Amino acid sequence: MTSNKPIALVTGASAGIGNAVALGLVKAGHEVIGTGRRTAHLARRDGVTYLDLDVTSDESVAAAVAQVIKRHGRIDLLVNNAGVASAGAAEESSVAQVQALFDVNVFGVVRMTNAVLPHMRAQRRGRIVNISSVVGFMPAPFMASYAASKHAIEGYSESLDHEVREHGVRVLLVEPGWTNTGIEANSLRPDTPMDVYAKQRAVADRLIVEAVKAGDDPVAVSQAVIAAATDIKPKLRYTAGSRAGFVSTMRRVVPARAFDRQIRKLNQLAG
Template identity: 45%
Template sequence: MRERTVVLITGASSGFGEAAARLLAARGSYRVFGTSRRAAGDNAQGGVDMLPLDVRSDASVAACVDAVMRRAGRINVLVNNAGYTLAGAVEETAIDEAKAQFDTNFFGVARMVRAVLPAMRAQGGGRIVNVSSLAGLVGVPFHAHYSASKFAIEGLSEGLRQEVRRFGIHVSLIEPGDFKTAVTAARERAAGGLSAYAAARDRALDIMARAEQSGPDPIRFAELLLQILQARRPRLRYRLGNDAVWVPRARRLVPESVFEWLMRANYEMNE
């Protein structure tokens, strides 16, 4: 019998991570570990072994990867999915809030990658899938630090992919558009609200929340991940959702000023 592929998915308590963990676990060929900051240790949910993990902590990351190695003896796939959105104008956002955004969304990915690479290199291969965003391709108003953290993941993934190719390790990015997950409810707001931004910011954030909550089901993320894991030579980038396909395409087709006008129109900022 073929050995099962061991997959570790960060942020599997809801949204994309939960959908992906459940779908892979339902296929007999994957042994799936999911994580949550709230996971209580040894609980297996829907065939997914849940482990506690806070990607902001070196110690937590080391303990999580050790637990997978102890239980399964290897890690074939790491899916860096954990993340949240920080909302607010740049002027409203304290540097500590911006650092916290990067600590989870960007350094969390770097911590996980550093923790699994020794095992993947020793095994002679592996796969790393980093969850970016349409906001990692296009700067989003009132989400500029979130966008910056996802732009940073794009750069990290491009460089990393070239570094680890020689070890048989494939690095890919998933770039989703708006999807209906707990991302909207988990959104953090910058504390230093300024009245000069209030009307435009609140309007834009309402439009974003509505776009997410009327977006597609995260099962599509799970199906795409499965496709990536089955690909012999996975690509660097995978766009997910109509908006993630069309917005970057439109940007290439029209002059920059027209694209910016369209972005403002989308968020009702052209008043």
């Protein structure tokens, strides 16, 4: 089955930001295939066709991409959205727990990218949009592993974009701020909690809940993804929502010491 519409593949599309992105791309004129670990209950909803996909599995990624290519003949846009958050002090997470987070947030992106790039290079066009975060360019106390994964995606994407541009492919970043998705409820909790961090961890948990509740609507991220997917001359980075744009500007123009003090103040950290 072929379509004259651009073919978009969106990971982690069953809820939250991914669902908003998938629906937004449908409205923007794309044929959208959304993925999730278990999508049988979704089938086709609001114009989005769903596939089961586990981004931590080489076999699952290869099978899903092959199915899209068999059905549609091409992939014009890949949105790497699937991810997990974490909370707690860095010392409270075992190496195994951090590795599991990176397997989704970083290596999942690598798996998906490696799977679609041969097809995009062959057709001499395509865009890969990676969902990063404002914590991909700033500190996130008590979310260190998550921030590290997003910092990794920033470096990976910017470097890869230079490698594939001559083949007609662009790799772009969307950087949301706090988004009202309830992600904090599904964050990985420390698997080796320590009493020394308990008090400040509780403060951080409260601040995260408040920030998410007051966060941008996921539609803001969808709009940024659509811009990245359709701009004739795309930018490397797209902030999503007014807060993210403000933070990005402050990170660039505020002196390092002043920015450091503000991070500690906002996170209610002593010293």
